């Protein structure tokens with residue numbers, strides 16, 4: 001079953017002529033046929049198109065083309081534009097929209113010959129932590145169908161964990177790659193802000209959004225990151241910093257590395273099993289040669305408040321374009337204002353509406369200084385905390401989430417409780433640096449637990465190195481959910 | 484009580500850029516609707532803006548021409564409002580840190596030199612064009628996202644003539660600076676006009692009334708005059724002026740209330756996260772300053788001092804950039820500056836009005852006009868023939884010398900032909916001959932007229948006079 005293999009393994013097999021891209025895609029499609037009815041990761045999937053891309057990749061290989069992703073199927077989170085495919089962002093308001101262009105990250109995948117597989121589910125416009133806010137479908141956790149896969153990149157994490165894709169692209173605004181990766185037991189990387197072009201990524205919160213990989217191993221995440229990274233003139237916030245060969249720099253030990261442990265990240269109310277697993281992982285890193293130092297991120301506790309002001313403010317403007325005039329859903333009205341009102345009332349789900357209202361409120365005349373402006377100031381403090389911490393260490397170790405995956409419906413009645421789950425992931429988005437989630441154990445219920453490895457800006461190589469060495473010394477990533 | 488009006492203008496100027504402000508779409512007038520569009524200017528999901536460097540340069544150059552300071556660091560903001568003319572439902576603009584700050588414009592108002600102060604110039608993107616037809620609205624996004632800058636004056640004008648002089652001078656500077664074509668018909672220049680009145684001597688401004696989106700100078704003048712009278716009338720009748728937005732009804736010549744302060748928009752400005760701040764170095768500013776073109780006032784002075792033209796001519800020629808550029812180009816090819824000036828102010832100007840064709844769109848070129856001046860100066864053709872020749876060159880074009888030949892426009896200076904016409908004139912006008920001989924020098928004009936008539940205007944007047952004088956024995 002080729003669908004269970006990693007990018008690195010499949011690449012080697014393809015290069016050796018032991019399999020074809022068509023074989024891989026066929027096995028992936030078979031897995032999707034067999035179990036996606038239960039998992040619900042995919043929103044749309046053009047099987048013929050996927051096979052045609054695989055054939056083209058095989059033909060390219062026959063003429064001497066090579067590449068780490070040539071012929072490898074990658075699932076795409078439904079908010080990245082792929083030319084000619086739908087891009088609903090998990091929302092009814094974009095039903096019927098067909099993307100007229102490729103996102104830059106997608107174009108880079110296409111150039112290397114990766115097979116752009118189907119579109120996977122997410123919380124509507126990436127707003128949520130459980131994929132329960134999708135307006136279009138229900139995705140469950142492959143480890144326990146009664147539990148959420150996490151979110152917002154829940155479809156991306158679930159399809160990788162269930163071997164319904166070899167790897168996937170997701171996006172992370174406040175933890176949307178790392179948290180579902182932790183819940184589903186796969187690897188997820190949020191790159192430094194500016195590392196991957198946002199062009200073609202439907203914006204939720206422009207100053208926080210980053211595209212990143214979800215994969216079965218750290219090495220696969222490194223391979224995928226290497227392809228999608230780099231400066232893009234079409235995204236003014238993408239930064240012109242050289243892209244190292246992330247995969248080539250991976251090693252098996254951590255000698256000479258200093259890893260920080262922030263006391264503020266072991267929060268009250270944290271599941272003891274999660275804390276135990278993360279502390280055991282820290283110990284393992286020490287055994288691998290790393291020096292563990294205490295660091296402090298004193299302003300991290302404000303991250304949730306700051307995040308829900310800045311993200312919703314930006315979202316309130318970003319989502320204004322979904323108005324029924326040019327594309328997507330339209331509910332007619334007597335005048336434009338009525339048309340907007342009816343279209344948006346019908347098209348957006350309750351969480352999206354809640355955040356648009358929040359964002360509109362915090363930007364309103366008379367409230368701007370108290371909320372938005374103050375939030376920006378605290379954001380600077382949070383960023384400074386990380387700058388200070390990275391003077392003492394090469395990477396920071398922490399949990400990803402306070403608990404393992406929770407039950408479907410458990411938190412939907414209490415949005416604030418759901419927001420608080422982002423407490424360990426949002427500081428990194430606010431600071432703009434990078435972080436990795438790797439599997440580090442299981443709860444007594446058999447649910448995956450994630451270790452968060454936080455790096456300084458553009459130091460993805462550091463966290464990949466730590467993640468890879470830890471992964472090689474453990475076998476959490478090799479465990480598969482039962483079907 | 485006496486009242487004083489305070490008027491401020493917020494003038495939107497569409498810049499002369501090849502592409503739009505934040506995408507690579509062509510900026511072109513009159514294209515088929517919705518052909519110059521892309522995911523960015525249509526506000527598609529995931530599309531991102533990228534700043535047009537040329538627009539920034541033009542905005543800063545406009546600032547330099549108006550004596551503004553250029554902000555070393557300015558930033559972008561989103562202005563949120565829902566309307567189908569703005570695809571994203573927010574406009575990218577500059578709220579509190581614009582590209583240019585401060586500045587002034589000096590011009591003449593009814594013979595008096597006045598200086599009007601400018602608060603700021605900021606860069607933004609234009610809206611789409613909405614057309615309302617029965618039962619539907621059509622949106623053309625070709626204009627959406629084109630580069631637009633807003634020049635905000637202080638409320639330093641006190642009459643409609645101040646405002647007219649300001650707008651006229653501003654338009655001239657923008658044209659001369661190559662910032663904008665300032666074609667009012669194409670909406671290249673539109674103004675929001677703020678009007679308030681206060682008792683003379685009072686320092687604080689009265690409540691401000693804004694009249695939005697006017698592109699005709701004439702209507703702006705009318706609206707200001709109406710609004711000043713209306714506000715004074717309200718106050719004198721014991722009423723108060725409320726801050727509001729009013730429209731101008733051009734048919735009735737009246738302003739009318741559109742939006743009061745209570746239902747003013749809350750635009751919820753916040754910094755645009757998709758764009759980096761604009762940083763401009765001192766070296767860059769100096770580079771741009773060194774590239775600034777000659778302004779009308781400088782050009783007028785040059786025409787007087789270097790080309791010896793009268794002040795009047797210099798003023799007329801520089802009123803429009805296109806005319807003065809045509810003049811300059813023609814003067815590269817002939818030294819007959821005054822003749823060229825005469826033709827441009829006279830025959831050419833009347834042809835432009837009569838035929839409704841600009842000089843640029845006519846068949847006349849600097850080269851052919853220069854040749855006309857040379858032909859007149861060399862005595863080959865008369866002034867009246869020159870006017871005829873210019874009309875042919877303006878409408879049909881061609882080689883001036885060939886046309887002179889073909890149409891027989893050359894003056895006749897040849898004595899034998901002139902002698903016949905002179906003898907005929909003397910023989911046919913005994914009274915004039917007698918009067919001339921009796922000392923009435925002006926009588927020679929009657930004889931001259933006969934010769935010119937007989938020659939159908941081709942006789943060379945100085946030669947005819949000389950010949951007649953000789954024959955009459957003077």
Ligand SMILES: [Zn+2]
Nearest residue numbers: 506508521524
């Ligand atoms: Zn465009």
